[in-house]
Amino acid sequence: MPTIKRIALVGTFICGWCIGLTGTSQAQGDLVGQCQALLLEDFSGVTDAPTQITSVTYVDKADDRVAHCLVEGYVTPTIGIEVRLPADNWNGKFIKRGCGAYCGTMESVWWDCTNHVNDGYACVVSDMGHRSTLGDAKWAYNNPNLEIDFGYRATHVATVAGKAITEAFYGNAPQHSYYMGCSTGGRQGMVEAQRFPWDFDGIIAGAPVINETGAGMRLIWTTAGNLDENREQILTASEIPLLYDAAIAKCDGYDGDFDGIIDDPRNCDFDPDQLQCSASNGDDCLTDTQVDVARKIYSGPQTSDGESLYTGGAMPGSELDWVGNYISTTGEPGRYYFMIGDMFRYMGFLPDPGPSWQPEDFDFDRDYKRLGMMEGMYSGSNPDLRKFRDAGGKLLVYHGWADYSVIPLNTVDYYELATRTMGGTEAIQEFFRLFMIPGMSHCSGGAGAYAIDYLSYMEEWVEQGRPPDVLTGYHPEEQTDRFGTDFPLDPDKIEFSREVYPYPTPAR
Secondary structure, three states: OOOEEEEEOEOOEOOHHHOOOOOOOHHHHHHHHHHHHHHHOOOOOOOOOOEEEEEEEEEOOEOOEOOEEEEEEEEOOOEEEEEEEEOOOOOOEEEEEOOOOOOOOOOOOOOHHHHHHHOOOEEEEEOOOOOOOOOOOHHHOOOHHHHHHHHHHHHHHHHHHHHHHHHHHHOOOOOEEEEEEEOHHHHHHHHHHHHOOOOOOEEEEEOOOOOHHHHHHHHHHHHHOOEOOOOOEOOOHHHHHHHHHHHHHHHHHHHOOOOOOOOOHHHOOOOHHHHEOOOOOOOOOEOHHHHHHHHHHHHOOEOOOOOEOOOOOOOOOOHHHHEOOOEOOOOOEOHHHHHHHHHHHHOOOOOOOOOOOOHHHOOOOOHHHHOHHHHHHHOOOOOOOHHHHHOOOEEEEEEEOOOOOOOHHHHHHHHHHHHHHOOOHHHHOOOEEEEEEOOEOOOOOEOOOOEOOHHHHHHHHHHHOOOOOOEEEEEEOOOOOOOOOOOOOOHHHEEEEEEEOOOOOOOO
16 A cells, blocks of 8 residues: 655644655655645735645655655635645646535545546645535534635635635646536535636536526426325336437437437427327326426426426436436435435525425415526626636636536527627637536437547647637447546547537537
């Protein structure tokens, strides 16, 4: 097992015996000392981000990682950070990784840094200002300071602190800074471009939750709308393959290629009524009530008068991922019923209704009007990107057409609005490009060519002035890292590849 040497800060005591340990080479001892020296640095004066380092750890080289200095600490008052600094192969670059769902833990994101550090990046992650599981929002209950951190502050100040620590360690500021995240991490990237346009040279935002409360409302509509008066599921997991097979059969060939992938589901006119039972119920058809629920899932939330409240619903081709997320296999509601329930109990309304609130309590004729109270805290929907453009920033957004979690139509809607705001397609593509990935699920996976080395394309754009006119996606035999950091892929384990073009050019 590789040796890990931890240097702990207890009061004002510095672990002086960590240098020159028996068996430690001079070169390694210098690196350990360089790592330890960070404990002597005072980061309390970092502008807008007073920071305290709580421990440093020299991590030896192993088969799957390079030697690096792990720095742990926090930005006042409660934003936990971890910075990983390559010991001897720094490429002069810095990257901030985003988190997912409600964040609240660094254990779920620190591994995202591993390949970056191996490639020479200084890498920082944070817990977004609170400790929690990915699926609970109790930390936000009547706590606007933590909601501000989650909404926009934590990503920015963790970046500022991470850059300060990086410069202290190497003696030089990073030459280039990048951001990469998906889902909530995608929203973090959009917020950075809109609120803090000087933080990064390049931002990669996947499946961004551009509208936090609106996306939550759509999931309440989807999960609670599938429950009858006895709180039992109407559409069950056993019916979902019927919907998926029918949608693929109807729309797969619209692009001229029958490959099991719906390239652009907006062109798909699939209606679940074709599966409606004609006489008696059976295993190969849906009841009237089940057809109605399926239509609601595809349409997205509406008032009782049929007024649309959001930019659509789940797309044809995403159905297999409904199981477990919208619909459980155990009879209780799917996992999003509970996860998004926490959003509206503790962070979606002002004031917070608290633990007694249930997803069925959401009034689609009234409550959508109340979401603006908190949405301003979280929103990544500002289409005015002039400051980011003028700062020289580059923005690459990607989204899977088969995403069940964060519906792709909202991202398309944002891009089209930003295009009009910024002067048209030619003008916006100078600095902002959107890639819609056929058949890709949430952040990764699915039937399509979802494994894409986004960071390499971004580096070429920022550092060499070559914008990504086309991305090459791969479909590996086995699931790869959801954010594409495990490149290069083994060519012998790739089932197929496919090119994807900047929206609105369709994949072909």
